[in-house]
Every structure is written in structure tokens, then in C-alpha cells.
Amino acid sequence: MLDSTQTYRTIVPFVGPLAWTTLRVVGYALAGTVAATGGLIITFVALQVQRIRTAPDQIPWAGVERYKIFPKLRATIASLARDREHLEAAWERYTSTNKPFTLPNLLWPLTILPPSEATWLISQPEHVLSVNKTQDDVMGLAHLGPGPTLESVHDFSVITRDLTRQIPACTMEMFEEVKHSFDAHFGDPEKGSDWQDIKLMKIVESSVLDVASRLVVGAPLCRSEQYRKAVSAYITINGFTALFVQAFVPPTLSSLAFGALKWPVFYSRWRAARLFYPEVECRVAALRDARYEKEALQERENDLMQWIIESAAAKGDPAEFDPKILAHKLLLLNLFTIATLYLTLSTTLLTLLSSSDAADILATLRGEATEILPRLAQDPTATRKMHAHDSLIRETMRYEPMSDTGLMREVLSPSGITTPSGTFLPQGSHVGVSVRQMQRSGGKSADDYQPFRFVPSTASSELEAEATKPPTAVQVSESHLSFGMGRHVCPGRFFAVNTLKLMLGYMVLTWKFEPLKEKAKFIQIAGASIGSEKTVVRIRRRVAGGRESGDVVEKTSGESQVTG
């Protein structure tokens, strides 16, 4: 055995070189990190400067501070957190005189047209003002989309044609999932009917994930932890990759960047798709075999997966009928449904619970849900009579839309385009409207939150009722732009509002909510409004036992059931 002196003598000669090597590795790592960060910052700034140049010259910019160096660049960087502030100030200043202004934004400077030009904006053809191009850029669809072509990715006819028509047929299935997922995620069942604190955003996210996925992949997969994790990872990685390339990579190099960065997205997509891919493959094969057998065709499923498969088959292009592409198309739709329903439901709840009338609003909703939800099994179209819920959804989207700006288009026309009031928009510039301000500028009470302002009044005659009927949540107009407007209006809005009614109705029937003591905080990120993750809400499960009509009782199987 070596004594301590020997050990010391053996080790000492290695200490110096080892320390030196370690120091060098750390040094290289540090230098690499500094160089990479510096490179990213320089590319980012150069890219922003180039984008600033694409904006129309003669239009004033929002948020710029004169006499400061690089005012537009500074305003662009500040827009990440101060977008709403910029929008409000410029709206006050320019819109009263019907003038456009340019809103700085990290994606691109956005020229905001006055409301009088919104109808002109949406009536321009795609090759002049393009919606698809903005979607492709924000979501990286050309590189990360399912394919087989971009045109195919933008074909949403399955939603417009099949999903909207089949809403009554899907309602009970969706309601079953609402009950299952909200019971599973909302609060700790062990606490019974005691008050408990929940982090609202997290819990709404988990519940919505199951409900939105039920439409796309069905049960039981939508409830599996493996699928939930895989689809969440796919949404996050896809979103970050597309945004990273849009923010840091010049358009000329974006194909190269996507070529390298797409692999984590494809891997995450594969992890989610492989869980339902065999089912898609099996149905594709069945459809191929059964094309000439009427009986087999009659037995086919009636769900989104089947509609997508049949729609692809109808195109007669083998590339469209590839099970892998079909699975990826389903995942893209799952991304749309999860993100939009999560944001809208959480904003609706937070705005409602922040209101000074929260208790009364909840009571009215509960009354309506008690009357309608138990009738769904007999009449799935009964959700159309949930006027209070519909009005609350429309009012929340009006008051606190998912995004402050909308109707976003890129000018594709090589010679640019001039608006009716004479504003010239060059090729490559981006144009849109201020959704939030337009929705809040319809009279004295437009700045107030009145959840039941769109509930039909009880008129004396049918004729009068028809004449005074307020618009519903899915009816878009210049004062209701949260679903967009024109040819690219959201095709999923009928399904979205129906599902939101089921979720809200079930929640108010099943839990008591304590109104918030302070107004809920919303985080503004680049024009999007998202409830704070930290918001804690107090809930209590209503006592089971069917004491009141409409209460939720537990069946012996452990499932919950709404009593009639």
C-alpha cells in the first residue's frame, strides 16, 4: 500500500496538466457561448433592421421615442412587453383622423389600417394580400408542416365541411370527455367538498388537452399520460423552432436553418403520431379494400380521423393518402384546438372571476347549465339555447381577445398595393387591424365588461325577437374580429364555441368558485394576452347527492353524472 507521501508524489505531476486542460475546456466553452450569443444578437439586430426597411416609409410608427438613437429598433425590441401600450397610444393619435400607423413587432412591423379599410383588406385576393404566407412564416409550415404540399396543408375543408356539420353528432362524446377530464384534473378529489386552492392555468391546460385531443385521436388515447406528454412536447418544440427561425434567421437562410432544426420537431411529432398511427394505417387499408363494398363503407367510423382519411382519398392523389401525412395533419389540428381552447377558456374564467358581479354571473350560468345540460342526450343541439354562455364567450373575446391585432396579411403583389384612402403598401410589408381597439370602440359601454350583453331579450312577439336578436359568438363582423373575418375566418369557431359551452357549463354545475379578490393578471407577450400561471383560484366541489336539480352526483362506477 502506498503511504501518503508516495501518493502525493504520484499525483502531483498530473495535477498541473489536468488543471490546465480543464481550464482550456472551460475557456473554449465560455468563448464558444459568448461567440454564439454575440452572433445571435448581431443576426437578430441585422434582421430587425432589414425588416424595419420593409415597412412603408410614409406611415408614422407607434412607440418610437424621438431624439433617441435607433428609435425604430428600440421600439421593436420594447414591443415584446409594451405592444399593447404602443397600440393604445397610436390608436388614440391616428385612428381618430382615419390614418394608418405602423406597429413595431419582432416578427415584422405591422401596418395597422383604420377600421374603415378592414372590409377592403379582407376582400383582396390571396396573391395580392396573403394570409397563407403569414401562417407559413409564423408556424414554419413549409418545413415543419405535414405536407405533402403547402396547398394541401392549407386545405381546411374537413373542418368547414365535416366537423361543423357533425357537431350535434359529436356533442355527447365531447361532453363525456369534458366530464371525465375535468373530474380528473380539477382539484384534489380526496378533499371532497372542502375549499381548495388550484393554479387555474395549469389545471385548465390539462383538462383542455384531453377534451381537444378527444376530437382528434378519440378515447382512451386522449387520456393517456404518454399521449398528453408527447403532444405537449410537439406543440412546444414546433412553436419554439418556428419562432426562433422567424426571429433570428434571415429569410435567405431559413431553409438551411429548418433543415438542421427540424429534427427535434419531427422526433417529437413522431413520438405523438406513433401512438395512433396504426389506427390511421388500419383505416386507410380498410378504405382501400372497402371502396367497392358498400356494407363495409357503411360501418366506418364517424370522426375527424375518418373525415380526414376520406377527404384525402377523394383527392385521388396517392401522396395525400399516405397514413404518415394523415397522422401529421391530425396532429396539426390538435395543435390548433389545444392552443385556442386553452387560451379562450382560461381568459373567460379569469375575466369572469375578476368581475365585481362574479357571484351573480356564476349563478346565471349555473341556472342555464342546470336546465340545458341534462337534456343533451335527447337533444344534442340544445347547446344552441345556452344564450348566457354564448354571450359570455363573445363578450370575453371582445373584451380580452387572444391577440390584440388580427386580419394579418403580407403584401405579395410585386408592385405593392394602395389602400382606398391612398396608403401605399410595398411588397413584403405586413398589414392588419387592431382587433382589441375595434372591438372596444362601439359606443359608451364598449370599454365595460358586460357578460350578458348579447343575451336575447324576451320579446313579446316572434317577429320582434328576430329583429332584436343580438349576434352570437360565432357571428363575425367588424366589431367581433377574434375569429378573423372574410375567406380565412376561423373554420373551427362553431366547434370551439360549442365545446366551450360544454366545459363552462359543466364547471359551474360541478364546482363553486370563489370570486378573485384582485383582478387577475394577464401577461402581454408580443400582442398576445395570457393569464398568469401564478393565479390561484379557490374552488369547492358541490355536494353530491342530487339535493338540487343540476347538481353533479357520483355513480357507483365513480363516474359523475348531471342530474335532471
Ligand code: HEM
Ligand atoms: C376560441 C377558439 C379559437 C379562436 C379564438 C380562433 C381564432 C382564429 C383566428 C383569429 C384565425 C385567423 C383568421 C384570419 O386570418 O382572418 C383562425 C384561423 C383558423 N382556425 Fe381558429 N380559432 C379558434 C379555434 C379553432 C379550432 C377549435 C380549430 C380547429 C378545429 C381552428 C382552426 C382554424 C384554422 C384551420 C384556421 C385557418 C383558416 C384559414 O386560413 O383559412 N380554430 N382561428
